[in-house]
Amino acid sequence: MFYPMFDPTFLILIPAVALGMWAQMRVQSTYARYSAVWARKGVTAEMVAERLLSMFGLRVPVERVPGNLSDHYDPRSKVLRLSDSVWGNYSIAAIGVAAHEVGHAVQDLEGYSPLRIRNSIVPVVNIGSMAALPLFFIGFLFRSGVMMDLGILFFLGVVGFHLVTLPVEFDASRRALRLLADTGYLAPDEIRGAKAVLDAAAWTYVAATVMALSQLFRLFLLRGVIGGRDD
Template sequence: MSTWIILILIPMVLGIWAQMHVSSVYKKWSQVPSRGRITGAEAADAIMRAAGISDVEVVEVSGHLTDHYDPTNHRLALSSDNYRGTSLAALGVAAHEAGHALQHQAHYAPLKARMALIPVTGFASQILPFVIIGGFFFGMFGLIKVGVAIYLVLTVFQLITLPVEFDASRRAEAQLTNLGILQADEVVGVTQTLRAAGWTYVAAFVATLGNLLYLLMLSRRNN
């Protein structure tokens, strides 16, 4: 099996599968309402209030699964389906984002490290296409080493993202039951939804690592 297939193609297929899997699982549990009929926005707000967080605004945003926590602006953004929805999937996603707010309050080290890397990864992602085009299409092989450095930064970022996301999911499941938002037998829907979402982060890390190793191999060939 060629190196290209191992380092590039297989991670690409894993990424496609992860996206399809999370869409399928989310669709399944978005059709199962919680018994308490509490909305995602209400659940997120309840979790943060219970932790003494009062300076984070829960807002509704457009798009599908565009949910995120913005630590800089103290905003917890939920897509319409999860902001207004009462399904197990909606509560899981909303609680997960609230979990990030809890991490921020607790000065969770991996989250702080991830936040510190965001400006660097943003710049690296912007120049990466020019580096790849120059290195491969114009034979400027010195740029491949720059590409290696960029992918090293991106790989570290994706690696740090894993504990951040998994810990947020753990906090979400615990708070949903501790606060009585969900009953014990309802947690399975949340668990499956968040585990499926977790695979997308694993796939992103594997893909970035594969690209790093592939470029590293090419840079050594051209030495």
């Protein structure tokens, strides 16, 4: 007998959960390591962000937001936000994170296709992420194939969002490292530290994608259980 909250298909999610925990620990430890290493250039992360943005003629405000590693570029309001842990920080780690967000702003400026796709599907994905699993498991409980299929359809949008996020994040990191090297804000040996931080952060996106794919596979398995039953 399968129950939506207590069934063997949960085992499918265990590797993804383990990968996610490892990725979070890695990004935290790597950031902590390189946040203790000040860049020799002697400029703060928000200064670097502002100067890099000005190189592209981008009049994007750089704002401070509460939190730890809550940094992001908002393509709707055209604002780059740096967290408390990055703002005012002279470290290799903070400068790498700030440059990564500048990479997103430059993607927006250039009309980078994966970013445009991701931005366009955000409203649908927001609805789908809230509705997908409730719809599916209500359908599972009442043996409604239509509701389960609708839940899977919504969840496919969530998976698509995660898949398109990967090239967006990888490309932003690539742009950041190149900008930091070309401008000299980080020396070659310091670039290696910034790359370690951004590579660790990238694993969190990989882990989220693996989790979404694992969950999708689980939903298909559960759908097959209902589909194989006689009403």
